[in-house]
Amino acid sequence: MSVLFPKWMNAFPTIAALAGVGGLTTAVAGFWYYATPKFWEVGYMPAQPGAGFNHQIHAGRLGMDCRYCHSNVERSAEANIPSASVCFGCHAEARLAKLAQSEVHRERTDFVREAYAGDASIPWTRVHKLPDYVRNFPHDVHVSAGVSCFSCHGQILSMPVVFQSQSISMSWCLDCHRSVRERPEEVLVPRDKVTNLVWVEEHLKQARQDPGKHRPAARLILESLRDAPPENCGACHY
Ligand code: HEC
Ligand code: HEC
Ligand code: HEC
Ligand code: HEC
Ligand code: HEC
Incomplete structure (x- = not known):
């Protein structure tokens, strides 16, 4: 403390x-x-263009890794939203018959082909947004420290439409930064598991129930970090 x-x-x-x-x-x-x-x-769930994007289908049922689309999340501060060409890779006209036979499917995915043909990006509405006076929120640092998407975005795999599941307030950031030193098992997971949200949800549940068993491994991850999570104003503000 x-x-x-x-x-x-x-x-x-x-x-x-x-x-x-x-x-x-x-x-x-x-x-x-x-x-x-x-x-x-909490619960903020803006409407998305076209038929939207369904994480439950793509990341859940089809099992696509987060980094297939959010490919910068491990190497830059910002997590990117994929361009229409990433979607088009599967939703091209030529692949329609293979993907799903129904006319409904064609209609629901038309907006992807239209955006791609028009060289336009799909105008997704942002769900999570920090105010401008928060200077620094680095995805890469958190993800490579072993903080899972699950801890900050919730169980994305079960979301047909993404919503904000955490408060994203200043005390939310600081509560984690403080508590991780005493109870690292509630936050830190092995780095290769960070995007495996099914595994992480179950693991964090067990770690809360039996902290004694899980703390030593989590403490090793904590000790391997470059720095302790910051609490000084300048780390996050101008
Ligand atoms: C096939 C591509 C694809 C995959 C795979 C994917 N996403 Fe997404 N994700 C998107 C698109 C497109 C959006 C923007 C539309 C929306 O917000 O629903 C998005 C939005 C999000 C958002 C909200 C961003 C905001 O505006 O604040 C989060 C959080 C997110 N994804 C997390 C994940 C996680 C975690 C995984 C892995 C479990 C994942 N995504 C897998 C394409 C993908
Ligand atoms: C790896 C291949 C793949 C990629 C990449 C992909 N999709 Fe899909 N998508 C599918 C498959 C397969 C289905 C059909 C699932 C089903 O209905 O069984 C589908 C279904 C859909 C549907 C229809 C779902 C519904 O609610 O009716 C929409 C809309 C859609 N995708 C949008 C997108 C968007 C937007 C992107 C890019 C961000 C994208 N997809 C990227 C494979 C992909
Ligand atoms: C420590 C908390 C935390 C973790 C871990 C985290 N995120 Fe985020 N994420 C945030 C916050 C906060 C924002 C809003 C950032 C902003 O406004 O600058 C955000 C924004 C996003 C966005 C929207 C980016 C945009 O430009 O529209 C996507 C996509 C996203 N996160 C995906 C992921 C994925 C995928 C993972 C796991 C690999 C992940 N995040 C891990 C807290 C987190
Ligand atoms: C669930 C836990 C958790 C949450 C929530 C969280 N962080 Fe962190 N944060 C960490 C950990 C763990 C580290 C230490 C990473 C390291 O040193 O490698 C860290 C490190 C940082 C750093 C230092 C980066 C560096 O270069 O050393 C900044 C800045 C930061 N967090 C900002 C934020 C902000 C802003 C928020 C809220 C929007 C936030 N964090 C929410 C766990 C969290
Ligand atoms: C770990 C990152 C982090 C640190 C350290 C931090 N802040 Fe913040 N602060 C935030 C975030 C994120 C918000 C935006 C909260 C929101 O949108 O509700 C914020 C918001 C604020 C606000 C606006 C009012 C509010 O609560 O929304 C003030 C004032 C503020 N911070 C002052 C400070 C001061 C003074 C310090 C040092 C004693 C500090 N902050 C340290 C992340 C941080």
Whole structure:
């Protein structure tokens, strides 16, 4: 537990908002502004273009690895969304008969072929988005440390439409950064398992039930990290 950055500091913005203003109305407004979006954002599931993209079918039933499409997630800060050409590789006109015979399937995947033919990208709506004043969220560092997509995005394999399953608030980031030192088994998995979300869900459940058994292996992963997860403001803010 850090002395420099105690837990009550999570309430800092709220306290600042309350201290800086007079009058009950503004105080209540301040409270709502800072306190409600966290809960409100969990479950956020924007509509997607065309028939959308179904992770339950592609990553779940068809078993495609996350990195087939989110190919930069291990080597850059940003996790990329695949271009229409990645989809077209399977959804080209010529492969329709092989993929699925039904007319419904053709119609539901027309938007993929139209985007590809028009050299356009499919206008996906972003689900997870940090505010601009958060300078640094590196996917590569987290993923190669052994933090699974599951810990931050939930069970994507069972989502026909992706939604936000975690609060993505500042205290959410910091709670993990702090607790991972004491209870690494609740977060860290072997690096080669990071995208195996079925395995990870079951493993993390067992680790919570029997921490003593799983802690030594997780502690080894923790000790192999370059740095401890940061809690200083500058690590995440300008
Ligand atoms: C066949 C390609 C493909 C595969 C495989 C795939 N995804 Fe995706 N993913 C997409 C596309 C396209 C989107 C954008 C549309 C959407 O949000 O539904 C997306 C969106 C997402 C988002 C939401 C991004 C945002 O806007 O915030 C997350 C999180 C995600 N994928 C995680 C995963 C994980 C975890 C896996 C592996 C279990 C995976 N994906 C496998 C294509 C893929
Ligand atoms: C590796 C091959 C492959 C890739 C790559 C792929 N798909 Fe698919 N997709 C399939 C298969 C197979 C089905 C049929 C599944 C079924 O219905 O049995 C399918 C089904 C679909 C459907 C119809 C599902 C429904 O709800 O009716 C849509 C829409 C779709 N894909 C969109 C996409 C998009 C968008 C991408 C790119 C981000 C993509 N696919 C990439 C193989 C692929
Ligand atoms: C430690 C938490 C964490 C982990 C682990 C994590 N993500 Fe993310 N992911 C986030 C956050 C936070 C954002 C929003 C980033 C932003 O706004 O800059 C995000 C955004 C995304 C996006 C949207 C990117 C865009 O530009 O639209 C995709 C896709 C994604 N993640 C996929 C994955 C996949 C696949 C994995 C596992 C290999 C993964 N993430 C692991 C927290 C995480
Ligand atoms: C589920 C656990 C978890 C969550 C949630 C999480 N992190 Fe981390 N984060 C880690 C771990 C573990 C490390 C240490 C990685 C290392 O040192 O190799 C880390 C390291 C970092 C680093 C240091 C990167 C570097 O180059 O050393 C930054 C910056 C960071 N996280 C930002 C964030 C932000 C911003 C969020 C919230 C949006 C977040 N993290 C959420 C586990 C998490
Ligand atoms: C591990 C990464 C991380 C660290 C370290 C961190 N922050 Fe944040 N901070 C965030 C994220 C992510 C958000 C955006 C939260 C949201 O969108 O709700 C945020 C939001 C904020 C906000 C806006 C109000 C709010 O809560 O939404 C303030 C003010 C702030 N941080 C101040 C600080 C100060 C001061 C420190 C150092 C004592 C600090 N932060 C350290 C990640 C971090």
